[in-house]
Amino acid sequence: MGTLIKGKPVADKIKEDIKAEVKELRAKGTIPKLSIIRVGADPGDISYERGALKVMSELDIDVQVNALPENITQEEFVDFLKKVNSDSSVHGILIFRPLPKQLDENVIKYVIDANKDVDCFSPLNVAKVFEGDESGFPPCTPAAVMEMLKYYNVELKGKRAVVIGRSMIVGKPVSMMLLKEHATVTICHSRTQNLPQVASEADVLVVGIGRAKMVNSEYVKDGAVVIDVGINVDEDGKLCGDADTEDCARKASLITPVPGGVGSVTTSVLAKQVIKACKLQTGSC
Known part of the structure; x- marks a missing residue:
């Protein structure tokens, strides 16, 4: 009979490593921050969001939740995303997908800042995964x-x-x-x-x-x-x-x-990617 290998010990190890990095960043005056962009109120998205908020809170990473209306237009969404891109206090952006049908992901994926794209939406990060370039952010x-x-x-x-x-x-x-x-x-x-x-x-x-x-x-x-x-x-x-x-x-x-x-490991990986993005953007690597 095979052995069940659980995610909790893996997640705990990742979080243990991250805590020291966050403490070091905060001591230098840098506050790591994730911006979550959710359109509508899909139960799966909300469940993942709840888990992410819990992990980020444990690790002392700030989170900004942006709950946008289900009927938001493409233009409104792109304008909002550009504002988050340009917000220097935000180091990581997570957009819940799939997006509603009126929003064209093939357009939006080129708008998100690849340096803040911590779940591999941008084609640049996708390309880095396929090239084996570890400077990007895999899903x-x-x-x-x-x-x-x-x-x-x-x-x-x-x-x-x-x-x-x-x-x-x-x-x-x-x-x-x-x-x-x-x-x-x-x-x-x-x-x-x-x-x-x-x-x-x-x-x-x-x-x-x-x-x-x-x-x-x-x-x-x-x-x-x-x-x-x-x-x-x-x-x-x-x-x-x-x-x-x-x-x-x-x-x-x-x-x-x-x-x-x-x-159970995914949200810890998300936190790890936020810290990586924070370090890249602030020159703390």
């Missing part, structure tokens, strides 16, 4: 996956990694981050032929396809590490991942639970 969830693998000493060099899911939010960026660590990466998706067979060849299997409990033990190689990035609600109304944890654990050596796995 927080893929970065949390990498933090989990590092904390639990999962060897990646020369290993076969399979990523199920090709979104720009998880699948593609985490694949590039695994590749940077010298894993041999295969990206799979809903149209991949013989998907269980391909997945079962992985030493490290990352699942982020958005289908509740889709991945079972048939997809898992004996002794593989399974990282479940999915967040779904099952037929009983309970949170679950894209992997059937109990079934996959029969073959996996390590597996992340949902809830309590990767998701």
Whole structure:
């Protein structure tokens, strides 16, 4: 039976490191600050916002929450974002996505200041992830996956990694981050032929396809590490991942639970990125 690897120890370690950095910045008169931009009141956004506020408060990072109306126009949104860009007291900007249909993300992603874009919305930061340039800001969830693998000493060099899911939010960026660590990466998706067979060849299997409990033990190689990035609600109304944890654990050596796995690390990674942005902007690196 595989071991459940939880996110809390990983998040605690990240926060422990950040506290010292925040203390040092504040001693120099620099107050790290995150600006959250939320359009409307999506329950998922509000839940993430609540978690982010809690973590930032623990770490003494200031947060500005901007709750904008659901019917805000493109022009109004862009004008507001430009104001946040130019606010020197703000070091990190987090825009909750997807945005309402009247807002064109393909326009807005070029407006956000790449130096403050702490969750990889700007094409410049996306390009840096694909180039392996660590001066940028990768998406927080893929970065949390990498933090989990590092904390639990999962060897990646020369290993076969399979990523199920090709979104720009998880699948593609985490694949590039695994590749940077010298894993041999295969990206799979809903149209991949013989998907269980391909997945079962992985030493490290990352699942982020958005289908509740889709991945079972048939997809898992004996002794593989399974990282479940999915967040779904099952037929009983309970949170679950894209992997059937109990079934996959029969073959996996390590597996992340949902809830309590990767998701619990994401807000700590967000805080880490805010501090990185703050240091870059204030020359404190």
